[in-house]
Amino acid sequence: MSIIQELLISNAAYAxxxxxxxxxxxxxxxxxxxxxxxxxxxxxxILGLRxxxxxxxxxxxxxxxxxxxxxxxxxxxxxxxxxFLIINHTNCGMATFTDEELQQRxxxxxxxxxxxxxxxxxxxxxxxxxxxxxxIRQSPFIPQAIPVHGLIFRVEDGRLEHVVSA
Amino acid sequence: MSIIQELLISNAAYAxxxxxxxxxxxxxxxxxxxxxxxxxxxxxxILGLRxxxxxxxxxxxxxxxxxxxxxxxxxxxxxxxxxFLIINHTNCGMATFTDEELQQRxxxxxxxxxxxxxxxxxxxxxxxxxxxxxxIRQSPFIPQAIPVHGLIFRVEDGRLEHVVSA
Numbered sequence: 001m002s003i004i005q006e007l008l009i010s011n012a013a014y015a016x017x018x019x020x021x022x023x024x025x026x027x028x029x030x031x032x033x034x035x036x037x038x039x040x041x042x043x044x045x046i047l048g049l050r051x052x053x054x055x056x057x058x059x060x061x062x063x064x065x066x067x068x069x070x071x072x073x074x075x076x077x078x079x080x081x082x083x084f085l086i087i088n089h090t091n092c093g094m095a096t097f098t099d100e101e102l103q104q105r106x107x108x109x110x111x112x113x114x115x116x117x118x119x120x121x122x123x124x125x126x127x128x129x130x131x132x133x134x135x136i137r138q139s140p141f142i143p144q145a146i147p148v149h150g151l152i153f154r155v156e157d158g159r160l161e162h163v164v165s166a
Numbered sequence: 167m168s169i170i171q172e173l174l175i176s177n178a179a180y181a182x183x184x185x186x187x188x189x190x191x192x193x194x195x196x197x198x199x200x201x202x203x204x205x206x207x208x209x210x211x212i213l214g215l216r217x218x219x220x221x222x223x224x225x226x227x228x229x230x231x232x233x234x235x236x237x238x239x240x241x242x243x244x245x246x247x248x249x250f251l252i253i254n255h256t257n258c259g260m261a262t263f264t265d266e267e268l269q270q271r272x273x274x275x276x277x278x279x280x281x282x283x284x285x286x287x288x289x290x291x292x293x294x295x296x297x298x299x300x301x302i303r304q305s306p307f308i309p310q311a312i313p314v315h316g317l318i319f320r321v322e323d324g325r326l327e328h329v330v331s332a
Contacts, residue, residue, distance in 0.1 A: 003195060003197060003249055004249075004251075004313075004315055004328070004332070006214075007213045007214065007215075007251075007326075008326060008328060009214075010213055010214025010215075011212055011213060011214065011324075011325065011326045012325075013214065014211060014212055014214065014324055015323055015324035015325040015326075018323055018324030018325075020206060020321075020324065021321070021322050021323060021324075023205070023206050023321070025204070025205075025206070025257060025259055026205075027205040028205070029169060031169060032203070037198070037221040037222055037223045037237055037241070038191070038221070039189070039191075039192075039193040039194070039217070039218050039219055039220055039221055039222075040186060040189050040191070040217055040218055042210055042217040044208055044210075045180060045217070046177060046180055047173045047176055047177060048172075048173065048175075048176025048177065048179065048180065049173075049176075051205070051206055051208040051211070052205050052206055053205055054205055055203040055204070055205055056203055056205075056224050057203045057224055057225055057226075058222050058223055058224045059223055059225070059233055059234070059236070059237045060223075060236060060237035060240040060241070065233045065236075066233070066283075067225055067231045067232070067233035067234070068225070068233070069283075070225070070226060070231075070283055070284075070285060070286070071203055071225045071226035073268070073272070073280070073283070073285075074226040074259065074260070074268070074285065075203070075226070077268065077271065077272070078259055078262070078263060078268070079259055083169055083170075085170075085173075091191060093191055093240065093244055093245055094240070096244070097244060102239070102240070102243065102244070105243065106239070106243070106307065110306075110307070110309070112306045112307055114239070114307060117232075117235075117236055117239070117307075118236075119236060119239075119240065120236070140276075140278045141272065141276070141278055141280060141283075143276070147170075149170055155186075155187070155189070156187050157181055157184055157187060158177075158180055158181035158184030158186065158187075159177065159178075159181040159184075160173075160174060160177045160181075162170070162174060166170070
């Protein structure tokens with residue numbers, strides 16, 4: 001069976017017991033989470049969030065890019081969130097390469113010029129979390145009244161470390 | 167209790183029964199999903215995915231921005247994914263405003279110039295899904311050999327509609 005067939009069968013089972021049709025669009029906990037796309041970081045489970053509780057924004061690294069700022073503006077301005085979390089994690093793929101290396105691989109193996117892409121690879125995990133919180137704090141588009149927390153998820157034991165308090 | 171305290175208590179319970187320390191970084195199903203940040207779209211549950219199965223990329227709208235292309239490059243090039251899904255959903259907040267309206271609100275209510283921000287508000291849902299698939303298909307950075315599917319999640323009944331086949 002193809003992956004898409006398998007997923008659609010799983011979805012039919014999900015829909016058969018679906019009981020969330022009355023949920024409103026604004027997140028119940030007025031929370032937005034920015035996290036890494038990593039397959040091991042199941043954000044809702046890690047935080048005990050239920051469907052409907054929070055906006056979940058994810059990308060490679062859990063990095064505060066312009067696109068994340070765009071999403072956060074829509075989140076607080078149109079859908080009423082009032083608190084933000086940034087989650088990075090141990091053993092992240094983003095710490096295994098440099099932007100220059102990946103740019104060179106793209107040129108060599110695919111013949112495309114990726115030299116303008118900032119991949120946001122990083123070295124020190126804790127510093128990276130702190131830098132992402134700072135990017136939100138320094139954005140003119142995000143009110144200072146919104147608390148921003150920085151956390152590290154440990155893929156080794158499932159624990160969250162609260163490294164930047166709002 | 168504050169939200170962050172509540173989430174950290176939930177995480178302690180998650181960690182106490184944590185059994186996923188042996189998962190590898192590359193997604194088991196070699197799949198990457200791009201979906202909306204909406205609180206009602208719990209991607210893993212909707213698709214029957216388990217922790218470790220897939221990269222999950224989410225932003226406002228489930229829009230293929232430059233940041234999503236960045237994440238997808240890292241996903242297939244460094245972590246071996248071989249199939250992509252785009253998921254938009256009914257009753258999306260992105261269909262309730264225009265970019266110009268939000269730019270004007272940001273200027274009026276926060277005194278900031280957001281006129282350079284492309285918020286990616288949209289009108290027709292199905293057309294938006296098709297446009298996101300096309301953006302991936304036309305990117306020089308994503309190989310044509312990677313199948314890209316477009317789906318609509320119906321928040322009314324939990325069903326996925328497969329609107330663009332790879």
